[in-house]
Amino acid sequence: MPELPEAETIVRSLQRLVQGRHIVKADFLSRRVSGDSPQALAGRRVVQLRRYGKKILFELDQGLLLVDLRMTGRLLMNHVPGPYTRAVLRLDDGVLLFDDIRQFGSLRILEKEPESAGPDPFEISCERFCDCLRGRSRRLKTTLLDQSFVRGLGNIYADEILFRARLHPMLKTDRLTRPRAAALHEAMRETLAEAIVYRGSSVSDYVDGTGQKGSFQLRHEVYRKQGQPCPICQTAIRRIVVGQRGTHFCPHCQRLR
DNA sequence: CTTAATGTTCCCCA
């Protein structure tokens, strides 16, 4: 389940390996990996590799390739193709694989950068973040997961961010005081920045572009910690379901009030 | 055997 820190780590691990390289040949091995023609990629040069929310964007000399990893997608440089390899990009130096067990991920060839998603968490100002939050009445958890609010957060970081900000996942956004909204903005940036330093969270499938695991899962405070003591107050972490998503929080530190 | 996990989209209901 790659989210922003994982996508960022993958991009950093692949940049020097793919930037400037030409795509010699591209193959899509499964019907559902892409609706586009892989031939359109042949001969293209990778100008820049960038993160777009939790997705990965190949800026080509002509057009773009958008890789959506969803839950089990992997981009792997110079690995052996396996049963879950869904796409192969042969470069003039090396081979890039797109592996995906669940096949929810996709590769899309675009003319220009997508614009439907919300702002990047590192770019949105505190002012704007607070205004957007309080302008509607939804649960905090739902809002953080909404990619049109900010792009890049998933289930793991939503829970970790809310714990850091000491806010209940079911709290309605319009009931946040300004200082608490500002604290959430700060918790978001701090949590993500720290997760990037630790090269992401490897809870199930995630590895970077060279096959290396991250270590931020060792620093998770609430995600999948139900029954374990809160690192602040020792109260047992609780798991509830919010918007069909498993949600982990400390009932003492994160009160609904 | 069933259930949970996971991100996103879509569809229905209040």
Place this chain on the structure above:
DNA sequence: TTGGGGAACATTAA
């Protein structure tokens, strides 16, 4: 119009 709930998608692990 808004928010919430549920299904669907594919696969593995428990």
